[in-house]
Structure formats: C-alpha cells, structure tokens
Amino acid sequence: MAPACTEPLIDVAMTVDGARIAGRVRPRYLLSDFLREAAGAASVHIGCGQGLCGACTVAVDGVPVRACLMLAAQADECRVQTVASLNVLEGYNGAGLTPLQNSFREHHALQCGFCTPGLLVSTAIFLAENPRPARRAILQHLNGHLCRCTGYANIIAAIEAVAP
C-alpha cells in the first residue's frame, strides 16, 4: 500500500548571486518561488509558471534552467546566478551596464522588461558558448523566450551587435 504523504520540511542551502541562502522548504516549493521569496531575487519573473515563456531563466551551476521547472530542493548545494550576476556571466569587470545590457538599451530590445532578466541570463551563457553565432542560431536560441513587446527584431539586433 502506498504510504501517505507527510510533506516534511527539507533543509536547503544554495549560493544565489554569491550569497549563501539557506532555508527550510516544503518539497513542492519551486526554485522560482525560493529565489524570489527567500533570496529576495525579484528579477526572477514568473510568467507562465510552466516552462513556456523563459522569464524565470537562471543559471544553475552555469547551466541555464527554468527556475519554475525545478524544485528548490533540487538546487540544494548549487550555485544559482540571476541577472544580478550578469557581469560574472559575461566576464565583464567594468562599472555600470554590461555590454549586453547596453546593447539591449541601445537597440530598444526591451519595453516592459518582463522577459528581459531571463533573456539576458540565457543570452549571456549562449554567447559565452557561441562567441560568433549565426543568425539562425540566435533565432533558435530565442525560441525559448517569449517577448510580447518588441517583436524580437530589436532583440536580435542587440545580440548581433555584441557578437559581430
């Protein structure tokens, strides 16, 4: 006979943008909720909540993932990077906006900004792995991100400008 669910709390601890965050969570608590509520990372935007829109994309141990499709318990002892770590992801040591952020601003690649944090995180990783992407590769990369404002043309231009 299947044992009944008792939902005991689980201890989790992870590094979020360089700070160690620990908490006791229910197993069903999603990483996206943990990052917003326990780690105060309000840049993790929750759009569709089921992995379609890409707004909550963060890096977990350097790999882009949908924070809404991961349990907080699964990220135990992991290194999580949100858009607040964009300079690290881009390898940029200067002050102010990173090259990618600047390019987004210059090309008007955002309007309401809801999709932007997730898009910047996954694009920074994409460019680190594909320094000179073909246009087709950029389009495939953008498949995972919904933007309802820009029509994508400006986002493509912004990405192409930092990866000539």
Added chain:
Amino acid sequence: MTPAAFDYARPDSVAAALALLHPNAQLLAGGQSFVPMLVRRAARPALVIDINRIPGLAQIELLPGTIRMGALVRLEQARCSDLVKSELAVLAAALEWVGNPVIRRRGTVVGNLVMNAPGAELPAVAVALGAKFLIRTRDGNTTTNPAHQALPGGSMVTHVLWPRQTGCGGFHEVSRRDGHVGVVSAAVSQNRDDSREDIRAEIRVGLSGICATGLACQAVARVIAAAQPAAPELRALAEALRADIGDRPLYGDLQAPIKYRLQVAPEVIRRAAHSMQAGTA
C-alpha cells in the same frame, strides 16, 4: 503555480531509487514535462524520487552495434554528441526539433521517451530505429522492452539502447510554432545489411501524433520501399497509414484535431522519406 503536496527523496543509487518506488511514487529526471504536470496538478504523486544525482547515468557509450545512453543524458548533450551525429543521424536530426535550447539542457532523452507524449519527436525515432529500454525492476532483474511501449510497474529505465544506424534516415515534423510540441512527426530509417540483397525490406517508419503514443507503420514502410528510389505517392501513403492504424484510437487535441493530423501525416511521412533518399540523416 504550486504543485499538490508530495514527499521528496534524492537517492544516490538505482537500487535506492527502486527501493522507494511504490504505485503512487514518480521518478523525476529533467522534469521539463513532469514538473508542468505537477504544477497543473495533472500529476499528484505522494512521493517524487529525484534521480538527478545518481552517478553513472549521464554517459553516451558505443557498445558493439549499439549506442547506450543513461537515463540522465540530456537532450542537448545527445544533440551535440559526435557519437550521435555519426551513428544515429536520424536521432540527431529529430533532436533539433525538440523543445528549445534551455529546455534541452535539462530534459533527458529517456524522460522524453518514457513520457511518450503525442507528437513528441523521440518516440517516432525510437520506433524507426528499434530502440530498447534497459529496465531494472525492484527484485534486481534487468530486462529490455521496446522503448515506445509502456513500462512494467515498480521499475526504472536505467538506459536506452539505440541500434547503430546502418543506412540513411529522415525526419520531418509539422508543429504550430518552432520549438513547440509537434503535431505530427515522422522518422524513417533504412537499415543496410550487406549480406542481404533486398535492402528495401529494411525500411522502418515511426509516427508520432496520430495515436496517443508512437506508432510503428509497417504498411507505410512497404509503400516507401516499393516506390524507391522515387518518392511515394501521397494517396498510397494515406491508405497504408489507415492499415497501420487499424482499430487503434486516434489522438486529437485543441492544437490540432484528428482530421488535420490524418490529412497532414502522409505529407510529413513523404518529406521524411525524401530526406532519407537525399541522404541527409
């Protein structure tokens, strides 16, 4: 969105995961299909068994005549694998269509096959290539099963075994949007056996999106073989498809009704056959 309550376990071995399995427990690998089911509460397991930290399940290995993939091989890892590109070109072609790059980084090949969702690309490829699951049961036995068939209860797929592709293959899909779940996808492969004269008998076709799970299409394969090297006739493909479906229930949803799926399937098959004949995969 928040899933219904469940307990969580993170075993560090296959044996430990199997010991935890019960009829209301679910294994969690990449979770790119399963977590959406949890948050929509379409799945309400009492226990989620996270297998992501079980060591030794993330390798793609070349065995004699077979490519073996562990249950934690990610879709993107398989897509980028030189071994997959050279030995399983149809699979490599199909992986281009699965989800999007971020989903593919986390979702697994085995998970995609186990979910066997209507329109999913990999079940069609598994049928066309004759892939098998390596299954471990609670009593410690290991068995194999065709990778598009339902799993026995209380068991875990530890690996998928892909027979090395010996001839050309082709894949095609119709979907509403790039990166969205396929409406209909077809995989065609031709196994070359130099010891036999008639290679036409070796064509195999897998179709996804017509029935609820991957469909093996022997009659369609015969039509493609008979027409070689020309392209098969659409009408002949449609008739053969009817024969292959037999009395199986058809699948339709809001994305595409049954009528459209049946209408588009012969063309999808024809294009997959054309890629095979052009030798692209």
